[in-house]
Amino acid sequence: MSQTNTAPLRQRALLTDEQLAHLPTHHPLKTAQTGESAMIRTLTGRSADHSPVWFMRQAGRSLPEYRQIREGIPMLDSCLNPELAAEITLQPVRRHGVDAAIFFSDIVIPMKLAGVGVDIVPGRGPVLDAPVRTLEDIKNLPELEDSALDPIRQAVALTVEQLGSTPLIGFAGAPFTVAAYMVEGGPSRDHLRPRTMMHANPEAWEALGQWAARTSAQFLAAQIEAGASAVQLFDSWAGSLGQADYRRFVQPHSAATLAAIEHYGVPRIHFGTGTAELLPAMLEAGADVIGVDYRLSLSEAQRRLGGGIVLQGNIDPALLASGWDALAAHTDSVLEEGRCAPAHVVNLGHGVPPTTDPTVLTRLVEYIHTQTRKAS
Numbered sequence: 001m002s003q004t005n006t007a008p009l010r011q012r013a014l015l016t017d018e019q020l021a022h023l024p025t026h027h028p029l030k031t032a033q034t035g036e037s038a039m040i041r042t043l044t045g046r047s048a049d050h051s052p053v054w055f056m057r058q059a060g061r062s063l064p065e066y067r068q069i070r071e072g073i074p075m076l077d078s079c080l081n082p083e084l085a086a087e088i089t090l091q092p093v094r095r096h097g098v099d100a101a102i103f104f105s106d107i108v109i110p111m112k113l114a115g116v117g118v119d120i121v122p123g124r125g126p127v128l129d130a131p132v133r134t135l136e137d138i139k140n141l142p143e144l145e146d147s148a149l150d151p152i153r154q155a156v157a158l159t160v161e162q163l164g165s166t167p168l169i170g171f172a173g174a175p176f177t178v179a180a181y182m183v184e185g186g187p188s189r190d191h192l193r194p195r196t197m198m199h200a201n202p203e204a205w206e207a208l209g210q211w212a213a214r215t216s217a218q219f220l221a222a223q224i225e226a227g228a229s230a231v232q233l234f235d236s237w238a239g240s241l242g243q244a245d246y247r248r249f250v251q252p253h254s255a256a257t258l259a260a261i262e263h264y265g266v267p268r269i270h271f272g273t274g275t276a277e278l279l280p281a282m283l284e285a286g287a288d289v290i291g292v293d294y295r296l297s298l299s300e301a302q303r304r305l306g307g308g309i310v311l312q313g314n315i316d317p318a319l320l321a322s323g324w325d326a327l328a329a330h331t332d333s334v335l336e337e338g339r340c341a342p343a344h345v346v347n348l349g350h351g352v353p354p355t356t357d358p359t360v361l362t363r364l365v366e367y368i369h370t371q372t373r374k375a376s
């Protein structure tokens with residue numbers, strides 16, 4: 001199959017009054033002017049007085065204040081306690097001065113709230129009571145009731161109240177990444193079972209993809225309506241797929257999730273790892289911004305995307321532990337590479353490793369702000 005460059009699909013004008021009409025009057029894009037923050041200006045392709053930076057997995061593991069507040073409280077209980085989820089979301093914003101908060105939750109929360117037996121096992125990740133492997137299993141999946149998302153709405157509302165003009169990014173797992181956990185029953189390296197299911201039982205895969213697309217869309221809509229100013233769809237494990245399978249079995253479901261929230265007008269970031277071959281297909285799924293992992297340079301990503309696309313990324317998380325000089329030099333090259341995009345949100349190429357020294361992250365935020373600040 002040829003991998004040709006697609007022409008820029010669109011450079012949507014975002015955040016027009018018409019689009020914002022779908023958001024409630026108390027939404028921070030309207031009241032707290034998050035729409036003029038460096039983060040949202042950049043996500044919508046406008047210039048800002050500095051390049052915004054946030055880190056995937058900034059909330060959690062690497063912060064001592066996180067480990068302290070979570071002590072004795074299971075992960076999913078923390079996510080469903082609105083005060084606690086709001087506090088954990090705010091911790092990295094206070095400490096590092098990042099340009100956006102990422103909502104403290106997990107991609108399995110919609111599953112949990114629908115009534116699927118799932119837990120997050122410390123040191124391992126999401127584990128289901130019973131894997132979902134047959135059409136029968138999938139037909140028996142409970143639907144996510146809208147009212148079950150109330151703790152999420154409350155947590156988001158509490159968070160944005162305290163964030164002021166700093167935007168909150170909502171998120172969900174993309175249908176493939178969520179379905180991969182459901183079919184495997186837990187974390188796996190190469191996601192063999194879901195990749196087999198696509199071909200062995202396409203009807204079951206289709207039904208599961210639709211279920212996951214629906215619940216992730218509901219999760220995103222709840223966060224947007226409660227105050228998230230942008231969203232990110234995490235397809236962390238899409239890199240285990242070839243392009244043909246991605247386009248046939250995965251892209252339609254991710255597209256359904258992204259389309260279900262398009263009318264709100266909030267910027268939608270689409271991120272995956274190991275996705276060098278999939279970037280055009282991920283953009284075609286309906287994203288406004290593409291998150292690039294650390295394996296591919298931003299300029300090569302832009303070339304593959306056809307040009308003109310707002311990019312997010314892609315400092316290699318390994319460099320956070322390599323000493324300041326190496327990290328600063330690597331960051332300079334990422335900032336330079338970011339000039340290939342109409343606008344660039346600085347981030348890591350994947351999540352903050354749990355062992356990261358938090359003072360390095362604070363220094364890195366300061367450094368990126370200084371290096372990119374425009375003279376006024």
Ligand code: 1CP
Nearest residue numbers: 056057058059060102103104105106107125187234236351
């Ligand atoms: O004990 C703990 O502290 C639990 C560790 C933890 C945390 C802090 C898990 C378990 N999830 C989270 C929070 C989380 N998960 C956030 C919000 C915080 C932030 O980003 O700062 C987000 C956005 C996620 C999303 C998530 N969960 C993804 C996609 C992002 C990514 O890193 O690729 C994935 C794949 C998950 C599943 C998951 N949940 C937890 C773990 C350890 C895992 C990965 C397991 C695996 O390797 O398969």
